[in-house]
Amino acid sequence: MRARRGLSHTHVGSLHAPDAELALRNARDLYTRRQEGVSIWVVPASAITASSPDEKDAFFDPAADKVYRHPTFYDVPDGVAHL
Amino acid sequence: MIGPFDFALALGDDALVAAQRLAEWTTRAPEMEEDIALANIALDQLGAARLLLSYAGELEGAGRDEDALAFLRDDREFRNCLLVELPNGDFAVTMAKLLFLAAYQLPLYTALAGCADERLAAIGAKARKESAYHLDHASTWVRRLGDGTEESHRRMQAAVDQVWPYVHELFAPDPAAPVDPATLRADFDARVAAVLDEATLTRPESGWAPAGGRDGVHTEHLSFLLAEMQVLHRAHPGARW
Amino acid sequence: MYGNDFSAEDAPGGGLLGEVEAAEAALREAAARGRRGGAPGPDEDLEAYFTEVVDADQKIEPRDWMPEAYRKTLIRQIAQHAHSEIIGMQPEGNWISRAPSLKRKAILLAKVQDEAGHGLYLYAAAETLGISRDELVELLLNGRQKYSSIFNYPTLTWADVGAIGWLVDGAAIVNQVPLCRCSYGPYARAMIRVCKEESFHQRQGYEILHTLAHGTGEQKAMAQDALDRWWYPSLAMFGPPDTDSTHSAQSMAWKIKRFSNDELRQRFVDMCVQQAEILGLTIPDPELRWNESRQAYDFTQPDYDELMRVIKGQGPCNRQRMEHRRRAHADGAWVREAAAAYAAKRVEQKEKVAA
Numbered sequence: 299m300r301a302r303r304g305l306s307h308t309h310v311g312s313l314h315a316p317d318a319e320l321a322l323r324n325a326r327d328l329y330t331r332r333q334e335g336v337s338i339w340v341v342p343a344s345a346i347t348a349s350s351p352d353e354k355d356a357f358f359d360p361a362a363d364k365v366y367r368h369p370t371f372y373d374v375p376d377g378v379a380h381l
Numbered sequence: 382m383i384g385p386f387d388f389a390l391a392l393g394d395d396a397l398v399a400a401q402r403l404a405e406w407t408t409r410a411p412e413m414e415e416d417i418a419l420a421n422i423a424l425d426q427l428g429a430a431r432l433l434l435s436y437a438g439e440l441e442g443a444g445r446d447e448d449a450l451a452f453l454r455d456d457r458e459f460r461n462c463l464l465v466e467l468p469n470g471d472f473a474v475t476m477a478k479l480l481f482l483a484a485y486q487l488p489l490y491t492a493l494a495g496c497a498d499e500r501l502a503a504i505g506a507k508a509r510k511e512s513a514y515h516l517d518h519a520s521t522w523v524r525r526l527g528d529g530t531e532e533s534h535r536r537m538q539a540a541v542d543q544v545w546p547y548v549h550e551l552f553a554p555d556p557a558a559p560v561d562p563a564t565l566r567a568d569f570d571a572r573v574a575a576v577l578d579e580a581t582l583t584r585p586e587s588g589w590a591p592a593g594g595r596d597g598v599h600t601e602h603l604s605f606l607l608a609e610m611q612v613l614h615r616a617h618p619g620a621r622w
Numbered sequence: 623m624y625g626n627d628f629s630a631e632d633a634p635g636g637g638l639l640g641e642v643e644a645a646e647a648a649l650r651e652a653a654a655r656g657r658r659g660g661a662p663g664p665d666e667d668l669e670a671y672f673t674e675v676v677d678a679d680q681k682i683e684p685r686d687w688m689p690e691a692y693r694k695t696l697i698r699q700i701a702q703h704a705h706s707e708i709i710g711m712q713p714e715g716n717w718i719s720r721a722p723s724l725k726r727k728a729i730l731l732a733k734v735q736d737e738a739g740h741g742l743y744l745y746a747a748a749e750t751l752g753i754s755r756d757e758l759v760e761l762l763l764n765g766r767q768k769y770s771s772i773f774n775y776p777t778l779t780w781a782d783v784g785a786i787g788w789l790v791d792g793a794a795i796v797n798q799v800p801l802c803r804c805s806y807g808p809y810a811r812a813m814i815r816v817c818k819e820e821s822f823h824q825r826q827g828y829e830i831l832h833t834l835a836h837g838t839g840e841q842k843a844m845a846q847d848a849l850d851r852w853w854y855p856s857l858a859m860f861g862p863p864d865t866d867s868t869h870s871a872q873s874m875a876w877k878i879k880r881f882s883n884d885e886l887r888q889r890f891v892d893m894c895v896q897q898a899e900i901l902g903l904t905i906p907d908p909e910l911r912w913n914e915s916r917q918a919y920d921f922t923q924p925d926y927d928e929l930m931r932v933i934k935g936q937g938p939c940n941r942q943r944m945e946h947r948r949r950a951h952a953d954g955a956w957v958r959e960a961a962a963a964y965a966a967k968r969v970e971q972k973e974k975v976a977a
Contacts, residue, residue, distance in 0.1 A: 312746040314414065314755060316958075317965035319521060324414040327421050328739055331732075332819070350685055401719065404731055408715045408946065411954025413708065413738055420735035424728060431724050448723050472957050528967065529960025536956070613722045613780055620838050622722040622780075622830075 299329060300337035307339055318342075385498060386440040387460065388558050390450070391595055392489075393433030394461035397451055398603070399482060400426035401610055402469055411472050418518060422479070425511040432504045452614035456603045462594040464547040466603040473533070473540035476522045480576060481544060481569075483516035485551045488568040492560040501559055520576045527580025534581065541577065542585045549590035638799050642817040645802030649810060652680050676877050681807035684750040692876055696806050697751050698767070699878065704744035705762045705769035709943050711737045713777040714786055722780060729826050730783060736823070740816045747808040763948055770794075771929060772859050774937030781834055781841075781848035787827010788897070789849075789856040795824060796890045797860065805877035828897065835901045842902075849898070850906045858924040858932075860887040866926070891921050 299310045310329050315321035321340040329335065349357055365371045374381055403423035410416035434447040445453075464482060469475045490512055493505025526537040554563035577584055593599065614622075668687045675682060682688055715734045721727035745755045761767040772790055777783060798820075801813040834845040861867060861883040873879035881889075891910075898905050909922045932940070 316961040327418045404718050407734055408711045409950045411957035416738045417735055427728050451724055525961050525964040529964045532956050533960030609719050613720045622726055
């Protein structure tokens with residue numbers, strides 16, 4: 299669901315439907331009763347491949363020591379602008 | 382039909398009676414998701430009814446508000462079309478009724494949005510978007526029921542056959558009205574034909590064309606619907622709720 | 623019955639809705655805090671890992687390891703909660719067609735529709751535990767899973783719609799707000815959504831009663847009669863007294879439940895007393911009085927034998943509610959089959975085109 303123009307779609311929930319067309323309509327009726335969205339995507343659950351908690355270390359820990367990817371890693375000499 | 386009061390009243394009554402029927406589905410729909418969808422459509426119709434009846438009351442200038450018009454008139458004073466008061470029947474009948482109603486209300490409200498009366502134009506502009514969704518919803522289901530199983534095809538065709546005669550009344554010419562209903566027929570026919578074709582359904586030959594709703598001569602069903610709708614309000618004259 | 627936990631600190635915004643927001647903030651904060659490093663090692667004790675996550679007020683997520691009894695308890699509780707939302711539509715739905723003004727009709731229709739939505743959010747949360755909605759619906763229809771016993775009482779007058787909003791939704795909110803902090807992520811998130819949406823439900827009920835209580839003599843009598851009939855069944859919604867409650871201790875340890883039935887019941891009574899005074903209605907309990915030493919109201923307990931009878935199926939409307947649900951499900955079978963057949967035909971056509 300995209301809550302407002304300019305924002306990314308975020309997951310809001312699950313639902314049942316016999317096909318994609320009805321899934322979209324059911325999503326509209328179930329999840330936008332209070333103007334929660336301006337755009338909806340629906341994806342069949344069977345099309346989602348999820349990472350497993352067991353793989354959490356292997357998947358995500360290797361990113362932990364790559365601090366040089368973050369701008370705060372770098373020293374900026376005093377007085378430098380536009381950097 | 383003459384004058385903006387009768388026009389607003391007729392449209393308001395259509396929406397009110399349609400809402401009352403659709404709301405009967407609550408807790409009874411074929412699927413829980415559909416319960417929510419039908420309630421949404423009922424709420425749209427009810428919202429339009431309130432705007433139209435309130436405006437009708439103002440045009441009349443006799444101090445009647447939306448509730449006085451909804452709860453204190455008898456069936457002979459209601460101006461809704463017969464189509465909306467027909468019982469819900471099974472889900473196929475309800476979808477046939479909704480398809481025809483939405484295919485009529487969409488061009489009607491669209492035309493209304495451009496009419497000279499500012500209030501009616503504003504109501505039309507709001508309601509046409511809702512009608513577009515109702516038409517989409519009904520079409521979505523008519524296609525599935527028509528082209529689903531043997532049983533659903535049989536039921537959907539029977540529903541179309543049963544309800545079809547009541548559509549003719551919707552387009553009785555009224556050149557003096559803010560929107561002449563006769564001018565909407567071509568649009569209606571085109572939209573309905575497309576859906577029925579896709580749904581592998583046939584449009585019945587039109588011979589019988591029951592009418593009278595706009596003159597307050599209804600089917601036997603309306604009086605029961607109103608008796609239920611009005612019972613509490615009428616039991617406490619003058620009370621606030 | 624859903625039970626629960628109240629934070630001692632003041633909630634932002636105040637009131638129950640404030641607590642819901644606080645629970646949501648706590649959920650985000652716990653997520654940001656992270657647990658220690660990561661997943662359990664291959665030779666680590668899974669049970670200890672689970673306990674550590676729960677003790678740290680972190681959320682258990684669907685693919686995490688969890689004790690089988692935890693899974694089962696959650697499935698049962700979430701399913702019964704979902705069934706309650708769906709069956710609960712009936713007593714109020716009973717008055718949509720007769721609502722006394724168009725405004726009230728619209729509000730009631732929107733409210734009953736919300737209940738259907740809440741049922742669906744909850745079924746979706748239950749499904750993350752490895753059971754399908756079809757199975758759960760089947761368990762409801764064949765009577766193996768229950769729903770809240772309150773919905774087995776009839777709505778005889780319009781005032782009952784007000785009483786359900788004020789008392790039944792009020793009791794439900796007292797029960798549900800702590801569930802926003804439940805240790806199971808999908809349930810906690812569903813409850814946050816449900817509680818936020820339900821904030822208008824209790825108010826609309828209170829407004830109905832307030833209008834009636836300040837209306838004609840007949841209207842006021844109608845309101846008092848509704849309070850007389852709904853008061854004790856609402857107190858019974860919190861379940862049997864703690865001394866007789868079977869599931870409580872383990873659920874507390876797992877942080878599924880955070881306060882006992884009696885604590886929640888007391889909290890509910892304490893909230894209602896002043897609200898009833900403003901309505902000008904009398905709570906039907908001659909023993910109701912402020913207890914200075916406990917800083918709470920003393921009150922008469924509901925008839926728990928009656929509660930047990932209603933749970934066992936002998937309430938005024940058990941059969942009617944179940945029959946209604948079964949009929950709707952059965953009558954809709956051909957529609958669901960048609961939708962499935964239509965979808966299957968489309969898939970077939972696509973495959974033909976591809977081939």
